[in-house]
Amino acid sequence: MKFSDETLMAYADGELDAETRAAVEAAMQEDPQIATIVERHRRLQSDLRAAFDGVLTETLPEHLINTALTARATTAAPVGDIAQARAARETAAQRRWSWREWGAIAASVLIGVVIARMPWGRTGADSIVAGNDRVIAGGALSSALTGQASGTRVASSPVLIGLSYRDKSGNYCRTFTINEGAALSGIACREGDTWRVQALVHGPAATSNGNYRMAGTAVPPLILQTVQDSIEGDALDAEAEAAARQRGWKPAP
């Protein structure tokens, strides 16, 4: 039986129905030339994969992660008149309000739960300090928040800073992950001389392969949501972050 090259290609790609597939397989048994063609199609595929798979394990550029996490998203189609525009604005405002409320409640509950359950390692013990009505960063966390650049792993530090941004009141905030004993992710914002912890959740432990970070699993949804909710403008790039650090994280004039 004769098969077109497209049929053999479809066979190699697993796209044939059962009947045609069986016919091709029978023909391959009889005619080694057919088997050779199929083999060539398959080898091309595995060679192509080998040629491009290296990209999959490259370190992800920080700016792409930041874009995914913070670039503007719209929900509604363009509006046609004032009444529609107002309606759209009101729905958006309502939605944001309910999120914010939910986020704030969830964050405060979670901080309590997380602190109560935390099997503190030697870093953890003084990293999160409960004040009067606030939770602030201490120890290694506090110094990482003050001095460490985003997305850079420092050998002596169990803390990884994700990104920095300004919140709606102009204060600087930074997302962080502590990875010792157990993993914690959170957000802290600068208030006066301290870092106030705004949200804190148990995160998945970072992979042992330190420089390849699947940020999708490293940033828990609640943290994302809180960033989304409080961010003003875009996340800081490396230059703006360095400038803010030099100013001691004081709110920009």
Next chain:
Amino acid sequence: MAVPVEQIREQIVSALPRLRRFARTIARNPADADDLVQLSIERALLRFEQWRPESRFESWMFGIMRNAWIDEVRARQRHDRLFLPEEVGENVGDATHEAQVQRLSLQKALTALPEEQRMAIALVLIEGLSYKEAADVLDVPIGTLTSRLARGREALQSQLT
């Protein structure tokens, strides 16, 4: 019901390695490829409600990337800028090893294909989409997809052997 934007953001971040790989097969150097990913993420977020969980998330993103690339190419042609295919594969490093040489020549051969064949090859053979999914991403009938795929394969095989 549209999926909440936070979920879309997470899906984008999780898909980043594959989005970058697909971009690397379409654009002709790594810098352009990441710019394409960046632009596509921005576009996706501006219309995130159009994604439906019934369709594969990556396929949706690939479609956006394809359109973004077409727009980009048109814009560049307007500005009379030329593509410089020489930079391909610069990330491979020291190409002394035989396998590396082969990877490089295959990358070069792929970028030399006409764009429509290149995308068909990238979607089906590298990204593993079905013919139907790839045809949807490229917005063409399945027959068109398979003939582009066949021509692209033939060209690659004749260059490699």
